Amino acid sequence: NAGVTQTPKFQVLKTGQSMTLQCAQDMNHNSMYWYRQDPGMGLRLIYYSASEGTTDKGEVPNGYNVSRLNKREFSLRLESAAPSQTSVYFCASSVGTHTGEQYFGPGTRLTVT
C-alpha cells in the first residue's frame, strides 16, 4: 500500500504558466482533498471531492481547477500561475467526508517566479 502519492515533488513555474498536480490513493477512499500550506500557517482547503464524480470549492478555490478522474485520482490544475500560488500543496483522502481522519500525501513544493 503506497497510501497517497503526489507528483511532482518540486516544481518551479514562471508567472502565467500552467501545470497539473497529480494525486492518487490506493486505499479505496471515497473522498479526496487538495490543501495548500503557507509558511507559519495551517492548511487551507482548496477543493474537495466527496465521491467520484463530484467536486466542490473549499476555502481558497480562486485560480485553481480540479478533476476527479476516477475513484483513485484527483488532480489540481493551475491555469495561469501567480506568485501568490507559491506554496506547498497536499492531497489527502478519507473514507467519507464527515471525518477528520484524513491521509495526506508527501506534498508538492511549488514556486512561481
Next chain:
Amino acid sequence: GESVGLHLPTLSVQEGDNSIINCAYSNSASDYFIWYKQESGKGPQFIIDIRSNMDKRQGQRVTVLLNKTVKHLSLQIAATQPGDSAVYFCAEGEGYKLSFGAGTTVTVRA
C-alpha cells in the same frame, strides 16, 4: 470570524516528560476535533480525533481533552520521545470542512 488556534507556537520538552499542547476554537457548531502531527518535509499524519459529544479520548501514549464550555482542546503526550519532535496542528471539523490552526512546534530535549 471563526478560527482555530494554538496557545503557544513553540514548546520545548525534556525527553521522558509529559507534553501538553493546547488549542482554542471558536466554532461551537464543529462536529469533531482532530490532532495532526507533521514532521519536517512530510505531510500531516492523523494522531487522534474526538467527537463533539465526548470530553476525553485516549490513544497510544496520547490523550485528547475537549472542554466545550471554554472552547478548549488539548493533546497530552505521555513520556515524550525524540520522535515526537514535530509540528502539531489542531483542527475542527464541520461536515466535510476542516479548519486548521497555525501549529505548535514541539522540540524534545535529550
